[in-house]
Amino acid sequence: MIGAVELGLIYAVMALGVYLTFRILNFPDLTVDGSFTTGAATAAILITAGTHPALATLAGGVAGLAAGVxxxxxxxxxxINPLLAGILTQIGLYSVNLRIMGGANVPLLREDTLLTPLRDNGLLGGAVSIAIFGALALVVKVVxxxxxxxxxxxxxxxxxxNEEMIxxxxxxxxxxxILGLALSNGLVGLAGALIAQxxxxxxxxxxIGLIIAGLASVILGQAVFGSRVILxxxxxxxxxxxLYRVTIQVALQAGLDPNDMKLISxxxxxxxxxxxKWGVFRRVSALRSLRRTAATSSTTGGA
Known part of the structure; x- marks a missing residue:
């Protein structure tokens, strides 16, 4: 379960990128499936070539940014239609990623990465690693x-x-x-570089199918925890x-086939x-709105 929390915190960087296009820019960007792998491939091939892991990770983010551009x-x-533009870039990136890696897979098990100190000291899968990944997600969120x-x-x-108005x-x-798509895929590429390590x-x-995981994180999180203001x-x-990663882990531990993970997502x-949209949840949402309105009115009246 701790591993699921770790993954959830790393993938949160990717989910924030999806949030930027899906919720803020209102752009259905499917580039994510390709730019995530681009970030991972760029970081992996640079690390195997002797580049410092930190620089390789940043390069992965820059590669994702370029895909968004x-x-x-x-x-x-x-x-070109927004949906089709993302699909075209995603398809093109498949070949680009193969070119970057020189094959279908690049192993990093014998290479020094950003996570090597944690792995060598047995800190992965514990409170220290969760704190570090949590700090990373928090920094990205605050920025x-x-x-x-x-x-x-x-x-x-x-x-x-309202595009016409602005x-x-x-x-x-x-x-x-262009800026929004670049920043979004830059975060996605950065997450890919971290996941590869x-x-x-x-x-x-x-x-493949990562956009579903990103959308699940955004939609599930905002459905459960709210989405009234940016913070x-x-x-x-x-x-x-x-929550998404923990749910997936629970489903797998319950005996579901790992091949069904995309279906679960x-x-x-x-x-x-x-x-x-169901009745009981609409009533709860309406009750919350009435309470906020009443609180605002009382505050205004007191002033």
Whole structure:
């Protein structure tokens, strides 16, 4: 179970990237499946070539960022549908990733990585590793919170909410979309680089279906923990990533076939999307809204 929490915290970096496009930019980006592997492949091949693991990890993030820029350019400058633009980049990245790795798999078991000190000292799978991965996820969350409250971040939010309106104020929405997609896939590539070092290899198939895991983390987290403001939303995404991985682990321990993991992920997303629309959950949500309204009114009246 501790391993599931560790994975949940690392994958939270990827989930925050998905949140940036899915919730903030309102862009259905399927580049994720390819850019995750690109980040992992770039980091793995650089580490085997003798590059310092920290630089290799950052290079993985930059590679993911470049993938996001390509999707953004296809959509904004090429006029391609957002969904199709992501699919095209994802398909192209499959061949690119094979070229980067020179094959379907790059082992890292005998290489020094960022996690080698933890592994050598027996700290993986314990409180220390959870604290470190938790700190990493928290740093990414705080930086993302800060960015979304800057002028550029507010323009990014406005582009997702009402593109025509923000364009009327002179904002270049094409540039904003490219930036959002770049940052999102940069986080995804960074997560891929970390996961490759965590599991000891990079594989061409490691990103297949990953967008479902990202969406499950975002939707499940916000359904359970709320999504009223940015600070809460990003925290909900991190917690949702942990909840998703723990749920998967529980399902596997209960005897489900590992081959059914993608099906379990899809079911989790469906449940997270459907439950809030059921009567009892709508009433709970309405009650919460009434309480917030009453609290606001009493505060205003007291002032």
């Amino acid at each position: 390509i999707t953004g350019l296809l959509h904004t400058k090429g006029g 993302l919170d800060w960015f979304l409250h800057t002028d550029t971040g507010l323009a990014l939010q406005a582009t997702g909410d 364009r009327s104020f002179g904002v270049n929405t094409d540039r904003t979309k 965590y599991q000891g290899f990079a594989d061409i198939s490691m990103g 809460i939303s990003t925290l909900a995404v991190v917690l949702g990533s942990i 899809a079911v989790l997303v469906v449940v997270a999307l459907v439950l809030p």
